[in-house]
Structures are given as structure tokens and as C-alpha cells.
Amino acid sequence: MGKDDSAQARGASGGRGTDPAPVRAADRADIPRAARALGLAFADDPVFAWLFPDSAIRPEKARRFFCMQLAFDARGLRGVDVAEHEGVVRAAALWVPPGMKNNGPWHALRVLPHVVELFGTRFPVIARGMGPMERAAPKEPHWYLADIGTDPKERGTGLGGALLRHGLRRADSDAMPCYLEASRPENIPLYEHFGFAVVNETTFPEGPTIHGMRREPAAG
Numbered sequence: 001m002g003k004d005d006s007a008q009a010r011g012a013s014g015g016r017g018t019d020p021a022p023v024r025a026a027d028r029a030d031i032p033r034a035a036r037a038l039g040l041a042f043a044d045d046p047v048f049a050w051l052f053p054d055s056a057i058r059p060e061k062a063r064r065f066f067c068m069q070l071a072f073d074a075r076g077l078r079g080v081d082v083a084e085h086e087g088v089v090r091a092a093a094l095w096v097p098p099g100m101k102n103n104g105p106w107h108a109l110r111v112l113p114h115v116v117e118l119f120g121t122r123f124p125v126i127a128r129g130m131g132p133m134e135r136a137a138p139k140e141p142h143w144y145l146a147d148i149g150t151d152p153k154e155r156g157t158g159l160g161g162a163l164l165r166h167g168l169r170r171a172d173s174d175a176m177p178c179y180l181e182a183s184r185p186e187n188i189p190l191y192e193h194f195g196f197a198v199v200n201e202t203t204f205p206e207g208p209t210i211h212g213m214r215r216e217p218a219a220g
Contacts, residue, residue: 039063041149098141
């Protein structure tokens with residue numbers, strides 16, 4: 001699944017400028033705080049409103065979702081970056097490295113009980129809705145920005161922009177394209193500023209429309 005929360009990066013310059021916040025690779029101890037920051041960031045996201053219609057439990061459901069994603073989907077946490085403010089993780093980005101997006105049947109068997117428990121009776125609808133989105137993704141190797149988000153209290157501090165630029169520099173050094181799904185139309189111009197372009201769109205059953213966006217590696 002891919003989502004975005006990019007309001008925190010508005011006003012950040014593109015390219016290879018100096019980042020105002022330190023970004024580092026995550027370790028296992030960062031998972032709870034990274035999941036909390038992402039859960040808060042996506043509490044009002046259109047996709048998460050579709051996943052978890054009850055707004056009263058959505059922040060906690062989102063936190064659990066990200067805990068599961070970080071624990072199961074991020075192999076060895078490669079591609080997971082965090083940004084801190086005053087020594088506390090306040091923002092995180094999950095990039096799936098080239099060739100690692102499909103985790104195979106064994107992974108699916110491990111994750112399935114947790115997914116069913118999390119989504120409950122909505123699981124069949126959600127599974128059906130995710131199929132077209134996954135089929136629209138690029139087939140060739142690429143860096144996939146699955147999630148990026150900042151604790152709402154820290155938006156405007158540059159954490160999100162620093163995370164995004166960090167990931168783009170890594171993709172450029174690998175000479176690899178990047179791909180993401182934008183869940184908010186108002187974020188499309190921001191990603192275009194960073195070199196992304198809309199290449200497809202998918203609408204969930206009785207839910208929001210997301211836009212798949214691709215960025216080619218920067219030259220030099």
C-alpha cells in the first residue's frame with residue numbers, strides 16, 4: 001500500500017539543498033515512535049478514512065498499521081528513515097528498495113492474521129480495492145515511497161522535506177526511478193516540484209482517488 005502525507009514538506013526546496021533537520025536510518029528501537037508519528041500524520045488522510053471509517057479509533061488503528069508495516073514489510077528496516085526533533089523521532093519515511101516490493105507467499109502467510117484482525121469485516125473490501133493500485137505500479141526496479149509523515153505538532157519544521165530529499169538523493173545515487181501514490185490532490189504540485197509526474201490514477205470502492213507518480217533519476 002502506498003500513501004503520502006506531504007503537508008509537512010510544503011515550503012521545502014527541491015534539489016540537493018542543505019536540510020534543516022538531521023535524518024538517519026531507523027533501527028528496531030525506532031519502530032514504536034516512528035509508527036506513532038506516522039499514525040498521527042495519517043489520522044485525517046483520505047485513504048485512512050476509507051480504511052478506518054470510525055474517526056474515534058482511526059489514530060490508534062493507524063499506529064498499529066504502521067507498527068505492522070515497519071515490523072513485517074521493511075526488511076531489516078532498509079529504506080526506513082527517521083527525523084528527530086529534540087532527540088525524539090517526530091517524522092518517518094518508508095522507502096521500499098528496488099526489487100523488494102513483492103515479499104512472496106511466505107510473507108503473506110505471516111502477515112495475513114494480523115491484517116485480518118486489524119481491518120476486521122472491511123478486509124474483503126480493502127483487499128479488493130488494493131488490487132488495481134498494486135497492478136498500476138511500475139514493473140521495473142524502482143524506489144517506492146510507501147509512506148512519509150510528520151507528527152502534526154512538528155509540521156512546518158522541515159522534517160518532512162528533509163526526509164524526502166534524503167530519499168531522493170539515495171535513489172539518484174542508485175540511478176533509479178522513484179514511485180509513490182499521492183492520496184491528496186493538493187499534494188500533487190508539491191511532488192511535481194520534486195520532479196514527480198502523475199502516471200496513473202486509481203479509485204478505491206466508494207473511496208478516494210489516488211494518483212500514482214513517478215520520478216526519473218536526476219542527472220549528475
